[in-house]
Amino acid sequence: xxxxxxxxxxxxxxxxxxxxxxxxxxxxxxxxxxxxxxxxxxxxxxxxxxxxxxxxxxxxxxxxxxxxxxxxxxxxxxxxxxxxxxx
Amino acid sequence: xxxxxxxxxxxxxxxxxxxxxxxxxxxxxxxxxxxxxxxxxxxxxxxxxxxxxxxxxxxxxxxxxxxxxxxxxxxxxxxxxxxxxxxxxxxxxxxxxxxxxxxxxxxxxxxxxxxxxxxxxxxxxxxxxxxxxxxxxxxxxxxxxxxxxxxxxxxxxxxxxxxxxxxxxxxxxxxxxxxxxxxxxxxxxxxxxxxxxxxxxxxxxxxxxxxxxxxxxxxxxxxxxxxxxxxxxxxxxxxxxxxxxxxxxxxxxxxxxxxxxxxxxxxxxxxxxxxxxxxxxxxxxxxxxxxxxxxxxxxxxxxxxxxxxxxxxxxxxxxxxxxxxxxxxxxxxxxxxxxxxxxxxxxxxxxxxxxxxxxxxxxxxxxxxxxxxxxxxxxxxxxxxxxxxxxxxxxxxxxxxxxxxxxxxxxxxxxxxxxxxxxxxxxxxxxxxxxxxxxxxxxxxxxxxxxxxxxxxxxxxxxxxxx
Numbered sequence: 435x436x437x438x439x440x441x442x443x444x445x446x447x448x449x450x451x452x453x454x455x456x457x458x459x460x461x462x463x464x465x466x467x468x469x470x471x472x473x474x475x476x477x478x479x480x481x482x483x484x485x486x487x488x489x490x491x492x493x494x495x496x497x498x499x500x501x502x503x504x505x506x507x508x509x510x511x512x513x514x515x516x517x518x519x520x521x
Numbered sequence: 522x523x524x525x526x527x528x529x530x531x532x533x534x535x536x537x538x539x540x541x542x543x544x545x546x547x548x549x550x551x552x553x554x555x556x557x558x559x560x561x562x563x564x565x566x567x568x569x570x571x572x573x574x575x576x577x578x579x580x581x582x583x584x585x586x587x588x589x590x591x592x593x594x595x596x597x598x599x600x601x602x603x604x605x606x607x608x609x610x611x612x613x614x615x616x617x618x619x620x621x622x623x624x625x626x627x628x629x630x631x632x633x634x635x636x637x638x639x640x641x642x643x644x645x646x647x648x649x650x651x652x653x654x655x656x657x658x659x660x661x662x663x664x665x666x667x668x669x670x671x672x673x674x675x676x677x678x679x680x681x682x683x684x685x686x687x688x689x690x691x692x693x694x695x696x697x698x699x700x701x702x703x704x705x706x707x708x709x710x711x712x713x714x715x716x717x718x719x720x721x722x723x724x725x726x727x728x729x730x731x732x733x734x735x736x737x738x739x740x741x742x743x744x745x746x747x748x749x750x751x752x753x754x755x756x757x758x759x760x761x762x763x764x765x766x767x768x769x770x771x772x773x774x775x776x777x778x779x780x781x782x783x784x785x786x787x788x789x790x791x792x793x794x795x796x797x798x799x800x801x802x803x804x805x806x807x808x809x810x811x812x813x814x815x816x817x818x819x820x821x822x823x824x825x826x827x828x829x830x831x832x833x834x835x836x837x838x839x840x841x842x843x844x845x846x847x848x849x850x851x852x853x854x855x856x857x858x859x860x861x862x863x864x865x866x867x868x869x870x871x872x873x874x875x876x877x878x879x880x881x882x883x884x885x886x887x888x889x890x891x892x893x894x895x896x897x898x899x900x901x902x903x904x905x906x907x908x909x910x911x912x913x914x915x916x917x918x919x920x921x922x923x924x925x926x927x928x929x930x931x932x933x934x935x936x937x938x939x940x941x942x943x944x945x946x947x948x949x950x951x952x953x954x955x956x957x958x959x960x961x962x963x964x965x966x967x968x969x970x971x972x973x974x975x976x977x978x979x980x981x982x983x984x985x986x987x988x
Contacts, residue, residue, distance in 0.1 A: 448895050470896050472866055473960035502895025504957055 437494045441519035444503075444511040451503040453515040456495040462486060468500035481505060485512045494519075524705045525651050525687070529563035532704055536679050538564065541571045542640040543597075545677060547670035548578035549645070549657055549806055552604075553716025556645040556683050558585050559708070565594045573597035575639055577628060577669040577827070578872070581606040582716060590615050599637060601625050601872050608869030611970050612987045619983070620869075620971040622862065625805070626831025626838065626878035627976040629672035633834055636978060642677035644670050644697065645711045649684035653702025654695035657807075658817040660686035662712045665807025665816045666786075667696045671826035674701040685711045696824055718809045724766055724789070725759030729891055732920045734763035736941060737847060737889050740916060740923060742771050743939035744885055744932060746844045749777060753799070754784040754879055755847040757808050760889050764847055765789050772798045783830070783839050784846075784875060786812040786822070794821065803839050805830040805875075831878035833976045840875075840882025848876055850888045850917075852904045855946050857911030857926050859888060860904035862973060865897050867905050867965045867987045877909040878976050885915050885932070892919040897960060898953030900924075900946060905965075906973060907982040921952050964988070 437457050444452045464482055468475060478500060486494065494516075500508065526532055538544075544564075546557045557576060562585070564572060570593050579586065579600050587610045589595040599621040603611065611620055623631060631637040646655035647662040657664040662685055674680050674697045682697075687707040725731065737760075741747055753768070755761045766789060772779065779799040782790040786804040788811035794802050801821045807813045815822045831840045851871070852860040859880075861871045880886035890899045899919065915932060917924040924946035925933035936943045954960075966986035975981040 449893075470865075470960070472963045474896060474958060476961075477958060502897065504896055 435490050435516065435520050437491060437516065437519040438521065439519055441515050443514035443518065446499060446501055448501050449503055449507070451498055451500040451508055451511050453511045454497040455515045455519040458493045458495040461493060462491070463495045465497040466500070467498065469502050470500070478508065481508055482512060485509055486516070489513065489516050491516055523651070524653055524702065526704050526706055529560060529706065530567070532681055532706060533563065533567055535704065536641055538569065538641060540569055543573040543575055543638060545575040545639040545642045545673045546577070547644065547667065547673060548576065548580065549664040549667055549669065550662065550712035550717050552580040552582045553713035554580065554582060554645060555710060555712050556643060557583050560643050561586065561589050561594065565589055565592065570594055571596045573599070575599040575637060577625070578602035578874070579607050580604045583607055587615060599623065601628055602874050603869055603872055605868070605870040612868045614968055614970060614986045616970070619969045622872055622971055622973045624831065624873040624878050624976045625669065625827050625875040626833055626840065627974060627978065629826070629828040630832040630834035630976065631978060632672045632676045633828070639673060639677035641679045641681060642673035644674060644680065644682045646682045646684045647711065648686040648688060648692060649682045649705055650688050650690045650692035651705060652690050652699040653682045653705050654692040654699045655682050655684065656692065656694060656696045658694065658813070662686070662710065662714060662717065663813050664717050665813035666804045666824040668805030668825055668830060669827045670697060672828055679703045681706060683708060683711055685709060723759060724762045727759065729920045730760040731763055733760050733889050733891065733918055734767050736923055737764035737887060737918045738767035738771055739939060740887065740918060740936055740941055741768055741845055743935050743941060744845070745935060746885055747771070747777055751777065751779040752781045752783060752842060752844045753779060754782065754843060754883070755790070756849050757785060757787055758849050761847045761849065762787065762789050764889060765793065769793050769796060769798055783843055784879070788812060791815040791822070803830070831875050831882070831976070840879050843879060843883040845885050845887065846879040846883040847887050847889055848880065850890050850899065852901050853888055853890070853899060853914070853917055854901050854904045854911070855950060857914040857917070857946065858904050858907045859909040859914055860906045861908045862906040862984060865905070866963060867985065869971065869984060873908050877913065880909045880913040881976065886913055887916040887918060888914060889918045892921045892949060892953045893957055896957045898950055898957055900950040900953055906984050908973060910981070917946060917949070919949060922949055924949050
């Protein structure tokens with residue numbers, strides 16, 4: 435799946451995450467900020483790559499401002515941002 | 522004689538304030554306080570160094586304190602509560618010497634015993650006469666009770682009243698009498714009224730908060746303590762206030778008439794008294810303008826000192842007569858120890874206040890908190906900081922169930938009989954981690970940035986730096 439334009443999903447509310455995707459030509463670039471980076475940083479990073487892989491996204495600039503979203507919320511927000519960015 | 526002086530500089534000269542002295546402040550002007558910054562600025566201008574600041578609480582408005590620490594003007598800090606801005610700097614190690622954290626009861630106790638001596642106390646007074654009879658009930662910066670300032674006035678070697686409403690002698694409706702006061706200084710403004718009253722004192726509309734509040738009120742009803750003469754304290758957090766509202770409904774419906782409401786007083790406690798739920802209010806600090814108006818006009822709404830509120834060193838204090846207290850927590854561990862000093866990353870953002878005092882005194886101490894906050898369980902294996910010992914905490918109320926301290930089996934039975942969702946605290950932790958995942962334990966630094974002193978003067982825990 436190709437990211438063709440800038441798209442966002444989510445909010446900056448507590449327990450949510452705000453995701454931005456942008457076109458990129460050379461692979462996946464992840465910029466992750468999280469209020470629980472010390473507790474869940476590695477899990478969140480692994481989740482991002484896993485969701486992008488499932489959606490077959492190979493090139494993207496993805497920024498995540500995580501306000502403590504649980505895994506299913508993060509997954510939903512990332513998928514939504516990608517779907518919005520592919521059109 | 523005249524006690525009225527014209528400037529802080531004059532006071533510094535008259536009192537011969539020197540390097541290394543301890544100066545004290547009280548926090549009734551909360552995040553609107555100008556006095557702590559004003560005094561430290563004057564002392565810094567005079568070139569004083571190595572001062573020890575004993576403030577009953579430090580708020581975000583006291584951010585300039587960080588600069589005074591960096592410049593060596595302030596090298597020691599004692600407080601019962603430190604807000605997130607100064608707290609972060611402390612956690613990052615700005616101060617060489619560890620902060621001394623006390624409780625609202627422990628502070629006046631240690632001051633009276635001489636273990637926390639004060640050279641000069643600065644009392645921010647919304648109204649004072651020319652001899653230092655002063656009160657928080659009147660004036661443009663009215664804050665109501667001056668409860669925390671009494672020990673400072675009584676035991677500091679020298680006492681300065683700073684006011685923005687100087688009235689002719691005598692002010693008859695005084696809180697702190699002239700007998701303790703050395704000098705009176707009039708300034709344009711001691712505080713910003715918008716910051717004096719808290720913005721947090723609103724009943725929650727969050728459905729999760731309302732569920733917890735319902736459980737809390739029903740648990741109090743089932744505890745056996747809800748009867749004529751009951752006394753009650755609640756914090757100013759949203760769910761705690763909602764619990765008070767639900768409790769009020771139950772008390773009115775069942776015709777229960779309590780004895781007193783205690784603590785920091787909000788509009789909701791005033792409403793409960795006026796509706797007949799309590800005979801009186803004992804008030805160490807007003808949280809909003811309704812409380813200020815009530816303490817000014819209603820003789821049943823009584824100002825008390827921090828000593829009378831919670832000191833373990835007093836012959837008795839109000840917490841000893843307290844039935845039920847509702848408290849918050851940033852973390853609680855499976856032994857019911859509670860953290861209210863640091864956030865989940867270890868940064869200082871609070872303090873005991875009256876938490877551990879009321880927990881120790883009350884017949885039932887109830888923590889009310891959502892099971893998870895921003896992907897972190899409220900229930901942990903071991904709290905990052907032990908603010909209140911688990912053997913003084915009886916109940917944890919969350920939206921997923923109520924855990925009762927195993928030390929109180931009869932309470933658990935009463936709750937079960939009332940149909941409340943009682944469960945083991947380990948079960949709550951498991952439920953939380955099924956939602957959030959299992960967090961990695963954070964690593965803290967090696968430097969001790971604060972010592973947490975329990976109300977009896979013993980060391981309860983230490984807080985480490987954040988790296």
